[in-house]
Amino acid sequence: MSLLGNETDPSAVVQRLRAVTNSHDLDAIVACFASDYRNETPAHPARSFVGNKQVRRNWTQILAAIPDISTEILASAVSGTMVWTEWEHRGTRRDGTAHLMRGVIVFGIAGGLIVSARFFLEPVEEASGDVKAAVQRQVGTGTAS
Numbered sequence: 001m002s003l004l005g006n007e008t009d010p011s012a013v014v015q016r017l018r019a020v021t022n023s024h025d026l027d028a029i030v031a032c033f034a035s036d037y038r039n040e041t042p043a044h045p046a047r048s049f050v051g052n053k054q055v056r057r058n059w060t061q062i063l064a065a066i067p068d069i070s071t072e073i074l075a076s077a078v079s080g081t082m083v084w085t086e087w088e089h090r091g092t093r094r095d096g097t098a099h100l101m102r103g104v105i106v107f108g109i110a111g112g113l114i115v116s117a118r119f120f121l122e123p124v125e126e127a128s129g130d131v132k133a134a135v136q137r138q139v140g141t142g143t144a145s
Contacts, residue, residue: 010083010109011076017114021071024063030056034113041119066091066099083107087121100124 013032020028033052041047062069069091076085089101101121108116128134 008112010081010107011078013109013112013114014073014076014083014085014107018071018073021059021069024067024069026056026059026063029059032114034110034115037114038116039119040117043120043122047119064094066093068092069099081109083109089121 017029017032020032030052033055035052036050037052037055039047039049039054069089072088072090074086074088076083078084084104084106086104087102089099091099093099101123103119103121105121106118107114128137
């Protein structure tokens with residue numbers, strides 16, 4: 001049993017991930033994931049992967065590039081072994097620019113580990129225009145109502 005409660009409670013597993021991420025403990029981050037963890041990125045299918053070794057590679061880069069990264073779970077809901085979470089990641093990159101990502105991750109939990117995720121976390125960008133411009137880009141027209 002960890003300081004965060006029942007290790008098999010799906011919500012506690014995700015809260016443990018948040019806590020160890022904020023402590024920048026790479027080994028503890030990787031330990032949250034099953035060895036055969038499956039990450040699906042539906043909006044960017046080529047980014048999907050299998051295995052916690054890729055989790056280690058990803059977080060090694062993230063922690064090196066954004067040494068003050070902090071994460072927050074803004075909202076969550078549990079349905080059986082699935083945990084729907086809304087995240088915010090903040091920090092400062094080594095070049096001094098701000099890092100900000102927001103989005104949803106839907107985790108599958110089994111045996112106290114994260115076994116799967118559907119990943120919808122994206123960098124926040126504020127320069128691409130309003131909703132009208134976004135619709136125009138999506139439908140490929142020069143005008144939107």
